[in-house]
Amino acid sequence: METGLQDGRALSVFLDPEKVSFIRATTQIRQVPLAPNIELYSADEAVPLWQKTEQQLNTDHLPPPFWAFAWAGGQALARHILDHSDITCGKSVLDLASGSGLIAIAAMKAGAAQATAADIDPFAITAIMMNAAHNDVIVETMTDNLLVDATSRRWDVVLAGDIFYERDTAENAFRFLSAQALSGATVLIGDPGRTYLPKSNLLCVANYDVPVLRDIEDSDMKPTAVWRLSQR
Numbered sequence: 650m651e652t653g654l655q656d657g658r659a660l661s662v663f664l665d666p667e668k669v670s671f672i673r674a675t676t677q678i679r680q681v682p683l684a685p686n687i688e689l690y691s692a693d694e695a696v697p698l699w700q701k702t703e704q705q706l707n708t709d710h711l712p713p714p715f716w717a718f719a720w721a722g723g724q725a726l727a728r729h730i731l732d733h734s735d736i737t738c739g740k741s742v743l744d745l746a747s748g749s750g751l752i753a754i755a756a757m758k759a760g761a762a763q764a765t766a767a768d769i770d771p772f773a774i775t776a777i778m779m780n781a782a783h784n785d786v787i788v789e790t791m792t793d794n795l796l797v798d799a800t801s802r803r804w805d806v807v808l809a810g811d812i813f814y815e816r817d818t819a820e821n822a823f824r825f826l827s828a829q830a831l832s833g834a835t836v837l838i839g840d841p842g843r844t845y846l847p848k849s850n851l852l853c854v855a856n857y858d859v860p861v862l863r864d865i866e867d868s869d870m871k872p873t874a875v876w877r878l879s880q881r
Contacts, residue, residue: 691718745812753766804829809839810838840876841872
């Protein structure tokens with residue numbers, strides 16, 4: 650685990666300078682459309698950045714650069730918890746498959762006692778810490794693969810944005826989220842109608858029209874729901 654720090658000089662001690670330089674060279678600081686009080690290092694296009702990342706690491710078949718975009722599900726969740734701060738205020742929060750760290754940052758801005766951003770992509774971890782520092786919040790990061798590896802750790806609130814895009818990932822994520830809900834966590838899912846979103850034990854609590862990049866979606870506006878997972 651690592652801890653995001655507000656001081657940029659202290660932050661650099663914990664991060665790979667090559668990854669920091671790469672992220673700064675391939676992205677720009679932009680407001681999140683549905684949560685404009687949050688700014689992220691964001692890319693304009695997915696495919697060129699994907700190719701540059703593979704070139705940087707001299708590796709093929711890397712996962713997409715999820716960390717470089719404010720996805721619809723994450724934006725909806727961020728907006729929801731900013732508007733309903735009682736959900737996270739004073740509580741421990743997990744942002745599962747965090748990507749940019751948007752949801753964890755929103756949770757801290759909404760008064761969370763502590764927020765953990767979990768992602769297995771080392772570029773995501775760097776981006777999360779850079780984004781947290783830019784937004785003047787402290788976010789803990791975790792590189793454990795929570796979808797596969799068992800953990801005894803529990804959080805008061807577990808948030809998952811745009812994670813049901815692929816069958817195996819969706820099944821593993823739903824299993825993890827269900828276990829957290831059974832342990833007493835409040836589990837919220839932000840999803841714009843991805844193919845593998847489960848329908849069981851989900852209650853829709855909010856709907857948003859989310860501005861997104863056409864390069865990563867099929868439209869400029871994505872209707873997105875926030876779902877609550879039942880503790881059954």
